[in-house]
């Protein structure tokens with residue numbers, strides 16, 4: 001994937017890319033008509049400045065129509081734009097399978113409505129001075145993977161679930177002990193991996209703490225969830241008690257039952273961590 005490449009836009013890739021983009025890109029980039037023209041990131045604390053996601057439609061000047069497929073693949077892996085600038089507010093996908101990443105690119109290039117060229121420019125992000133200073137030191141582009149990354153065989157539910165959770169969706173980013181102690185290249189070395197407790201910004205700016213997803217019987221999913229209710233929680237955003245889970249936990253409706261179930265199988269293999277989560 002390091003060489004220049006053009007991603008062949010097969011119908012399978014476009015479908016798969018759309019499915020992944022639904023839970024990975026749309027929530028941050030879609031305007032209220034579901035076009036990916038970018039918008040203000042209201043979840044970002046005010047002290048960071050005014051951050052806007054970009055127009056990533058096919059428009060050649062306001063969107064990414066002029067980027068090559070390799071430009072996009074490199075940006076999604078490393079966080080570095082073709083002009084060398086970095087995008088600290090944009091997640092990166094260093095462990096996603098090559099084929100899944102290509103599928104996202106194929107979808108971005110397809111004739112799907114959300115990505116059709118729109119000339120509406122996204123306002124430029126204005127990072128506050130402290131964030132600029134910290135970002136210069138802290139935010140480094142990630143390296144390009146040196147090996148081919150494959151989707152594990154789905155008959156090995158644990159390995160497959162680990163890939164879906166860590167490589168494809170990145171559940172650990174929210175469900176570990178904090179946003180500043182994450183290890184994007186080796187998720188399991190993140191502080192409090194899947195023990196939860198990260199303070200996130202919910203609706204109306206109120207804090208919401210991420211749940212403990214380890215199998216602990218008092219504080220983790222071992223206390224209340226079966227494989228079935230877990231799958232329902234992940235796909236439909238409904239808790240074990242039937243109540244809706246709060247934003248920023250989102251439904252992942254395009255994940256299949258097999259994928260969500262495999263995440264459960266993987267989480268069952270983790271050491272139970274006793275982490276009491278504040279109510280928020």
Ligand code: HEC
Pocket residue numbers: 021024025026028029041051052053054055056063064075076081086087088089090091104125
């Ligand atoms: C958490 C919110 C968030 C998610 C999720 C997200 N993005 Fe972004 N993205 C941003 C922000 C914010 C920027 C602009 C960063 C900056 O420069 O301030 C951005 C910038 C970009 C750019 C650079 C565009 C340019 O013209 O510079 C591309 C390409 C992009 N995103 C693609 C994607 C794709 C594809 C996905 C899904 C795989 C995705 N993004 C998911 C927030 C997000």
Ligand code: HEC
Pocket residue numbers: 165169170171172173174175200208209210211212213220221230233234239240244245246247248249250252263
């Ligand atoms: C953007 C951050 C974020 C991401 C990404 C995320 N979650 Fe969550 N999740 C949360 C928060 C916050 C809560 C708590 C919601 C509440 O208290 O109502 C939560 C709750 C849950 C619950 C309910 C647990 C309980 O104790 O009732 C499950 C299950 C869950 N998440 C699984 C997942 C899985 C699996 C993924 C990846 C496919 C994922 N989450 C991705 C933030 C996130």
